[in-house]
Amino acid sequence: MIHVLKHVESITQHRDRSLLEAGVASALFELVKAKEVNLYKVQSEESGHFLERVTHVGQDGLRFNSEFEPGSDPVPVSTRPEMQACVEAAQIVRRHDEAGGVFVHCFPIRVERGVLGVLEVICAAPLDDDDLGTAEGFLGLYRNYLNLLDYSERDTLTGLRNRKTFDENIGKILGNIARPTDDDKRRRRPEDSHQHWLAVVDVDHFKRVNDQFGHLYGDEVLLLLARIMRQSFRQQDKLFRFGGEEFVVVLRAATEAEVHRALERFRRAVEDYNFPQIGRVTASIGYTMIKPEDTIPEIVGRADDALYVAKENGRNQLANYEALLAEGMISVREQPSGDIELF
Ligand SMILES: Nc1nc2c(ncn2[C@@H]2O[C@H](COP(=O)(O)OP(=O)(O)OP(=O)(O)O)[C@@H](O)[C@H]2O)c(=O)[nH]1
Incomplete structure (x- = not known):
């Protein structure tokens, strides 16, 4: 419990979206004992949805991009069927990657306008109910905190950045x-x-x-x-x-x-x-x-x-x-x- 609170405390001290995302990914990596956690932003173009990885935590460490730098080269969401299902249904999707010997869990990051991104949690075993609850809790915290940041940075009449x-x-x-x-x-x-x-x-x-x-x-x-x-x-x-x-x-x-x-x-x-x-x-x-x-x-x-x-x-x-x-x-x-x- 103390462990979880320490993560919450560390995440909520940031006013920067990319540090907030890095904090959420790092917390989950540790708490659910994942092999890898990735955060993808969904870009919607006329030709369809694309995924751009902006945060990665793994055995090789933590990497993240600020809001204003490009992440990984965007790939069409159709190249990742589990991600596509997650974005389209706005639901958690799990896939057993037999070749890699891992379980890939995709959590949609839902906002009013649709799915803003996908959090990918890769583990050696399927997440149990407790771990799923932890992941959903941290995503809820992330969404609420984003809303708070938005509120202080938005123009009250139009809702655009001020x-x-x-x-x-x-x-x-x-x-x-x-x-x-x-x-x-x-x-x-x-x-x-x-x-x-x-x-x-x-x-x-x-x-x-x-x-x-x-x-x-x-x-x-x-x-x-x-x-x-x-x-x-x-x-x-x-x-x-x-x-x-x-x-x-x-x-x-x-x-x-x-x-x-x-x-x-x-x-x-x-x-x-x-x-x-x-x-x-x-x-x-x-x-x-x-x-x-x-x-x-x-x-x-x-x-x-x-x-x-x-x-x-x-x-x-x-x-x-x-x-x-x-x-x-x-x-x-x-x-x-x-x-x-x-x-
Ligand atoms: N309703 C409303 N009017 C505003 C607001 N902010 C500025 N204005 C008005 O916007 C108008 C801007 O006028 P100008 O800068 O003269 O230019 P314009 O009439 O848009 O003409 P051009 O820009 O030359 O095409 C002024 O009358 C301001 O009072 C606002 O928040 N609400």
Whole structure:
């Protein structure tokens, strides 16, 4: 009992999702005497579900990836029938791997929107009822704690990540791309390297919505826009309400074309949506690639410059900072001089 409480105490001291996941996996590895525990995130793409391993505990030690670095290369869920059954039925699935002489248990990590991930516990024997209860208890603790973290990091109107968490999140991304691990370097072949991109989304003529229909309807537009964002982007993309009627999306994608497609799909979804009472609302989007040497104001500044061009050119459109620069439509942003004046 003391043993279990010590794990609970150690898990709940973290405010970082990846440390929380590593804590849950390590606790189960020890408590149910597993050979291996893995945590997979489920990525939902148009072509189906993919699994990305983000945490591993085994005889070889503990490895985990932060929320903002890629885990293992994603594999289609169909290549792992027990995982597929677990994701689709949202139920615990067990498989006897005769060749490996082990029992593989898959626990779904259920959230409101579906199955967020799968916890895989590999043991020499099937888990008994006590061990199953322990695993389910720790998963419950993990889910509840995630909800608490979400609550403190979310904007109350839209449920998106709030401005406070934005700097923290971008800081982590910059830290990861500036210091790639050996695994990252191996994975970063030209054909599968992924870059991070930041897009600023701004509702067009939002003042008119407020003036014509009142603030409550304005708030309703922001709420619905956030919902369209969640539906348009993938689970692993990070969505923020930056302030007022401005939103930020941080995406990981291999090419500019891929980012453009995702943002254009969202822009069209907003344009096509019939907002109750108000009718048609559009949004303009400016975006840029995040580079290792960037500071947060530089990234946001570039996306804002591109957004300005999108607004000037008639709104309801995308603009990419790097493309505008290459076409000579804008000039390079002035770097902050670095001189700090204190008052
Ligand atoms: N309802 C509501 N309105 C907000 C909120 N935050 C900011 N606003 C309003 O959003 C409006 C933003 O207006 P502007 O920045 O002038 O821009 P715009 O009218 O959207 O025009 P463009 O961006 O140039 O297309 C202002 O009227 C703000 O009062 C909010 O949380 N709720």
